[in-house]
Amino acid sequence: MNGRDFVTREGLIDNPRNPPPPAKAKVRPLRLDLTTLNLVLAIADTRSITRGAEREHLALAAASKRVSDLEARFGVALFERRARGVEPTEAGRALVRHIRSLHANLHALESEVVEFSRGIKGHLRIVANASAISECLPPALAAFSRAHPQIRISLEEESSAEVQAAVAEGRADVGVFVPPLLDNRLETLAWRAGELAVMVPAGHALARRRGARNGVRFEALLDHDIVGLHHGAAAQELMRAEAEGAGRTLKARLSVRGFDAIAQLVEAGLGVAVMPATTAARLARVHAVQVLALAEPWARREYRLAVRRQEKLPTVVQRFVDALTQESPAGDSA
Secondary structure (H helix, E strand, C coil): CCCCEEEECCEEEECCCCCCCCCCCCCCCCCCCHHHHHHHHHHHHHCCHHHHHHHCCCCHHHHHHHHHHHHHHHCCCCEEEECCEEEECHHHHHHHHHHHHHHHHHHHHHHHHHHHCCCCCEEEEEEECHHHHHHCHHHHHHHHHHHCCCEEEEEEECCHHHHHHHHHCCCCCEEEECCCCCCCCEEEEEEEEEEEEEEEECCCHHHHCCCHHHCECHHHHCCCCEEEECCCCHHHHHHHHHHHHCCCCCCEEEEECCHHHHHHHHHCCCCEEEEEHHHHHHHHCCCCEEEEEECCHHHEEEEEEEEECCCCCCHHHHHHHHHHHHCCCCCCEC
């Protein structure tokens, strides 16, 4: 017995002035079906419950009830009813983003499973920065593809920071990036070494300087406009940091995606560029440009492989990592 109870001839009863705490409601698991999610997407796209219901071949009353039930389950409004239709609320927009992502994943799931009936034994998702794709990744991919023809390979280009995020979040299986390491959810392996070089227009003042054959210092580039990759690219961010460390400003006049576009702009006299040496040498054979060594300690850099930390890698991923590290002289892990 406690202070809120009375004893009577009938037994123990509650004191109405001090009622017991309400019983905790049982939280039911939230079950979502694709029909309702597709309806939400259709309403958001058409800005109309009526047209959304028509697109999903549902009666208007049934569609309205599905939306009302979903809002009740979430405890938040998903759409604002207006005179000219409906608009998603903040919560509704968040749900729509997830539904679109779910559709993309379901499509990928269907495509990948169907491929097994065609003899495909796995799908390897690789994401790499532009320098790795241009400088050293294609021959490695070709060799792996020849050795494992039943494995489908998809490759996407991102900045080194985005490469790490994609692997850590499970959007890619393997990443190739240039340090620094930004995510401790990753395990990385040294793979290849690379070197940055300077590209200038043919006959440029930097190429005519005394000692140019021995290389050019980065400080000399800061007097000229720089043509580079998009914001976030490893080389671009490195140059920006080096310029700030020297108390200078990087004159990043033009930013593009792709080294061939950079070479064309340099050839046209719109600036000078820093890019992987092997890529610069290859482009110099087809463009009126000159390639000079970059005489800086940071011009030499490494490419690292990244996988998500887990007890056991999927077989396809392990085979790819093994193939690359066995043919590479580097192999330390972090």
